[in-house]
Amino acid sequence: MATGGLSRDEVRNWAMRGVALAAPVLLIFIFWWAVDGFQSLRDGPAPETVASASLKGLREQNRLSAFAANYAAVVTSEQRRFGFSAKKTLIMQGLVRYEVDMAKLADDDIRWDADSGTLRVKIPPVETAPPQIDLKTIQEYGENGLLRAFTDVDDVLDDANRDKGLAELTRQANGPVPMRLAREAFKRTIRQNFESPLRAVGLDAKVETYFADELGGDVTTRWDESTPLEEIVK
Numbered sequence: 001m002a003t004g005g006l007s008r009d010e011v012r013n014w015a016m017r018g019v020a021l022a023a024p025v026l027l028i029f030i031f032w033w034a035v036d037g038f039q040s041l042r043d044g045p046a047p048e049t050v051a052s053a054s055l056k057g058l059r060e061q062n063r064l065s066a067f068a069a070n071y072a073a074v075v076t077s078e079q080r081r082f083g084f085s086a087k088k089t090l091i092m093q094g095l096v097r098y099e100v101d102m103a104k105l106a107d108d109d110i111r112w113d114a115d116s117g118t119l120r121v122k123i124p125p126v127e128t129a130p131p132q133i134d135l136k137t138i139q140e141y142g143e144n145g146l147l148r149a150f151t152d153v154d155d156v157l158d159d160a161n162r163d164k165g166l167a168e169l170t171r172q173a174n175g176p177v178p179m180r181l182a183r184e185a186f187k188r189t190i191r192q193n194f195e196s197p198l199r200a201v202g203l204d205a206k207v208e209t210y211f212a213d214e215l216g217g218d219v220t221t222r223w224d225e226s227t228p229l230e231e232i233v234k
Helices: 008-043 047-060 145-150 153-173 176-200 218-225 229-233
Strands: 063-081 084-101 110-113 118-123 139-143 206-211
Touching: 063 153, 063 176, 084 153, 084 176, 110 218, 118 176, 118 218, 139 153, 153 176, 176 206, 206 218
Parallel strands: 118 206
Antiparallel strands: 063 084, 084 139, 110 118
């Protein structure tokens, strides 16, 4: 019986010819796929792929805390009423945590230099969290108990000292020495966050971390010569 003008035997012959023609192409594809898979297993994942995964993991942490320090504040406030004065001194200690908002780490802040095998990371600014006051260590000393006993001066002085104390703790935390220590801690922590996955898959890649105000001179040149990670991944 004929099918579309061709006999059943002719249709079978054409089908066999199609298979014969497609077989070499299929074999080439299978060979290429096997070789590519073997090379991937041998060479491991690309550094850019590992860095991209590390970046995603850091972003998911939202705010990263890598440094904290205790500070002490001694503040005094004074109130005058009816010709009398009242003073109150407050001694308070507080823990200040330093944080980096990893959500601000943009794709362009990660760059890869294939020539030197170096991953470069520009870190968002360090921020200080509100001081955590240790209530057990608070000490208060007052003068002129009469005025404080019959007026609301005591509450006014307490509020003023609390605000002054928090401001003093924050001022100390943002000083040049603790901020330098915090920045070094974040550079070290974020460098390790990128280095560890690279080492784990056997990649000998270097990681350099910077803050924006550290870019300049040779650092800026090296940064500009690196390729943004987002361009490589795309």
